[in-house]
Amino acid sequence: MAQMKPRQSWWAQLLRQRILGVVITLIALSLFFSCIAPRFDSLQNGQVIIANAAILAIVAAAQGMVLLTRNLDVSVGAIMGFTAYVAADYAAHHPHVGILLVVIALVMGGALGAVNGLIVAYGKVSPLVATLGTMSLFRGFTYIYAHGQEVTASNLPPWVLLLVDLHIAGIPFLVIVSAVVVSAVAAFLRFFPLGRRIYAIGSNPGASIFCGLRPERMTLFAYILCGTMCGFAGLLYAGRVGTVTVVLASGWELTSLAAAVIGGISVAGGAGSVLGAALGAIVLSMIDNGLVLLHIPEFWRMFVQGSAIVLAVTADAIINKQVRRSLRQLRLGGRVA
Amino acid sequence: MNRFVTWRPTPWEGTLFVLIFCAAGWSAHLSPYYLSLDQILESTRQFIIPGLLALGLMVVVVTAEIDISLASILAVGAVIFARLSAGGIGLAGAIPIVVLICVFLGAFNGFLVARLGLPSLAVTLGTMGAYRGLAFIVGSEAGYTNFSDMYQSPGSDYVLGIIPISLIVFAVVALLMWFLLQKTVFGRRCFAVGRNKDAAWIAGINVKALKITAYAIAGGLAAIAALIWIGQYGSARGDNADGAILFVVTAVVLGGVDINGGRGSVLGVVLALLLLGTLRNGMGLANIGGPVQTVVLGALLTIGVLRPVALRGVQTLRGTLNARRHEREKLAENVNNKTPAQWREKTGENNL
Numbered sequence: 032m033a034q035m036k037p038r039q040s041w042w043a044q045l046l047r048q049r050i051l052g053v054v055i056t057l058i059a060l061s062l063f064f065s066c067i068a069p070r071f072d073s074l075q076n077g078q079v080i081i082a083n084a085a086i087l088a089i090v091a092a093a094q095g096m097v098l099l100t101r102n103l104d105v106s107v108g109a110i111m112g113f114t115a116y117v118a119a120d121y122a123a124h125h126p127h128v129g130i131l132l133v134v135i136a137l138v139m140g141g142a143l144g145a146v147n148g149l150i151v152a153y154g155k156v157s158p159l160v161a162t163l164g165t166m167s168l169f170r171g172f173t174y175i176y177a178h179g180q181e182v183t184a185s186n187l188p189p190w191v192l193l194l195v196d197l198h199i200a201g202i203p204f205l206v207i208v209s210a211v212v213v214s215a216v217a218a219f220l221r222f223f224p225l226g227r228r229i230y231a232i233g234s235n236p237g238a239s240i241f242c243g244l245r246p247e248r249m250t251l252f253a254y255i256l257c258g259t260m261c262g263f264a265g266l267l268y269a270g271r272v273g274t275v276t277v278v279l280a281s282g283w284e285l286t287s288l289a290a291a292v293i294g295g296i297s298v299a300g301g302a303g304s305v306l307g308a309a310l311g312a313i314v315l316s317m318i319d320n321g322l323v324l325l326h327i328p329e330f331w332r333m334f335v336q337g338s339a340i341v342l343a344v345t346a347d348a349i350i351n352k353q354v355r356r357s358l359r360q361l362r363l364g365g366r367v368a
Numbered sequence: 369m370n371r372f373v374t375w376r377p378t379p380w381e382g383t384l385f386v387l388i389f390c391a392a393g394w395s396a397h398l399s400p401y402y403l404s405l406d407q408i409l410e411s412t413r414q415f416i417i418p419g420l421l422a423l424g425l426m427v428v429v430v431t432a433e434i435d436i437s438l439a440s441i442l443a444v445g446a447v448i449f450a451r452l453s454a455g456g457i458g459l460a461g462a463i464p465i466v467v468l469i470c471v472f473l474g475a476f477n478g479f480l481v482a483r484l485g486l487p488s489l490a491v492t493l494g495t496m497g498a499y500r501g502l503a504f505i506v507g508s509e510a511g512y513t514n515f516s517d518m519y520q521s522p523g524s525d526y527v528l529g530i531i532p533i534s535l536i537v538f539a540v541v542a543l544l545m546w547f548l549l550q551k552t553v554f555g556r557r558c559f560a561v562g563r564n565k566d567a568a569w570i571a572g573i574n575v576k577a578l579k580i581t582a583y584a585i586a587g588g589l590a591a592i593a594a595l596i597w598i599g600q601y602g603s604a605r606g607d608n609a610d611g612a613i614l615f616v617v618t619a620v621v622l623g624g625v626d627i628n629g630g631r632g633s634v635l636g637v638v639l640a641l642l643l644l645g646t647l648r649n650g651m652g653l654a655n656i657g658g659p660v661q662t663v664v665l666g667a668l669l670t671i672g673v674l675r676p677v678a679l680r681g682v683q684t685l686r687g688t689l690n691a692r693r694h695e696r697e698k699l700a701e702n703v704n705n706k707t708p709a710q711w712r713e714k715t716g717e718n719n720l
Binding site: 103105150154155156157158159160161163164165166167168170171172174175284285288289292298299328330331332333334335336337338339340341344345348 | 434436480484485486487489490491493494495496497498499500501502504505509606613614617618621627628657658659660662663665666667669670673674677
């Protein structure tokens with residue numbers, strides 16, 4: 032037991048480190064921007080940043096969960112767009128749809144996610160190529176379904192728009208919903224057996240098979256949950272922007288991946304937390320906000336996001352190397368003793 | 369053996385041949401304007417730019433990696449051409465500069481993937497955004513259209529009046545890539561690395577350098593594609609070729625290149641490009657809109673990627689059936705053709 036002790040505390044240290052990375056980035060960025068950007072450090076601006084990050088946080092958590100299984104989903108934006116359009120269109124034709132609208136969005140997102148999951152998990156296809164294909168499929172279906180039309184805010188049922196703009200005790204409703212969803216998923220991944228299995232198959236697929244897990248099922252499950260969350264996020268986004276077009280949420284695959292890896296989720300699978308991914312979304316939102324306040328052209332955003340992905344992935348690889356080295360030393364140390 | 373009969377198309381390449389003729393027949397059926405040499409040669413220009421990217425991507429995929437930042441590298445190349453053209457530099461001076469820069473961008477991907485050991489799909493997704501941003505930063509937001517005729521000629525002129533120069537460039541590049549992958553040590557090593565990286569390393573291949581080279585080649589081909597682009601469209605802007613990567617990946621996958629590395633042929637990729645080009649041309653003639661074309665492309669990519677899976681399934685099924693039949697036949701043989709005495713003699717039971 033004496034030998035186990037240092038390892039445990041060391042793992043705890045590592046866990047802290049992963050979240051710590053994004054927290055430090057967050058603090059450093061806010062200090063940086065408050066020094067050089069005017070009006071950055073006002074309470075109102077802080078609210079804007081958090082509100083803008085709310086929907087992205089859900090998508091980033093969804094993307095992060097798929098990353099945990101050593102896979103990737105570049106169709107998140109297309110799922111959001113397709114679901115948002117179908118839901119908005121349905122709501123425009125049936126004004127008294129009520130809570131059924133949410134059910135439609137969730138089921139449809141889940142179904143689209145299941146298509147991804149089936150191809151990736153049971154087809155054993157490279158997740159990037161498979162979801163690149165489904166991305167164009169979903170987006171194309173949206174175009175065909177829409178027939179060049181769009182759903183404007185006046186067609187949406189008023190309660191959707193009201194709900195999205197609602198503030199409860201000064202906090203935007205969207206932020207509360209986002210916080211609840213992300214914490215629920217984080218708790219699920221942390222405390223439920225199924226959640227732990229998702230970590231297990233991402234961390235070491237071979238070992239998880241020997242332990243009697245079925246990686247295919249877990250992967251499929253992760254993709255379905257990811258799709259469901261994206262469908263929900265799509266609905267929220269539709270309510271937020273009001274006018275639902277066919278190109279809604281295009282480019283979110285890059286943004287969500289950036290948020291997830293900045294948040295400390297390892298692209299090699301099995302490490303990180305979706306809470307970090309949500310914090311990563313706030314980091315991106317803060318960068319956007321800062322760039323706008325500094326009057327820097329909009330296209331720098333893409334450069335920053337892309338570079339952020341590369342930097343975060345590099346940092347992750349370096350940490351992983353350190354982890355492996357420390358583990359080996361621990362093992363060797365144990366044998367010598 | 370006669371060396372001419374040693375070349376045989378693989379079943380998949382044969383299938384692609386048949387599909388191309390089907391698509392061409394369908395297009396001819398849809399439009400009376402399809403069957404003319406002018407039209408067909410002109411239509412090839414549609415797939416030359418993604419085709420050059422596909423030939424580059426193929427080398428990377430053969431080594432079991434992927435690069436989806438190629439379209440962004442093309443955009444960077446195009447805006448640098450624009451900058452050089454605005455600066456009054458001749459084409460002969462501009463090409464080496466752009467090729468060098470694009471090779472460097474490709475090699476940087478390779479460095480991140482091979483040297484730092486990062487997963488290629490996440491890294492090139494990142495550099496896709498970064499290079500795209502870079503293209504906007506270099507080229508500023510407004511497009512550049514004042515290219516001189518010299519800059520435009522490779523992408524817009526014709527030989528003998530009807531053959532586009534870009535088609536000849538593509539053919540030469542395809543031949544070179546075929547030679548490189550099939551006939552040189554480097555090419556065979558690419559396949560070896562893609563099939564089994566560790567075995568290749570043990571066999572003394574410098575895996576990291578080889579992967580970086582593969583990425584650099586892809587970057588260089590993106591520079592050539594950029595040159596064709598400015599000739600064909602006469603403009604350079606940061607969002608050039610945005611979304612072209614779908615067509616490129618589809619061509620590579622449909623061409624029979626194994627996305628897990630180690631398998632594939634240049635002929636297959638070229639045939640897949642011809643098929644996709646014919647389909648696109650036919651759909652254009654038939655007035656089928658862009659969204660439907662995107663769906664068709666996505667469906668083809670998904671089918672292409674699931675094809676090995678289906679093949680594996682069929683093989684397993686056939687294997688099981690064969691094994692069962694074999695077992696049954698053996699059993700029948702034993703029961704029918706041997707008297708009990710023979711049986712005992714055979715199994716050595718009479719020794720007891």
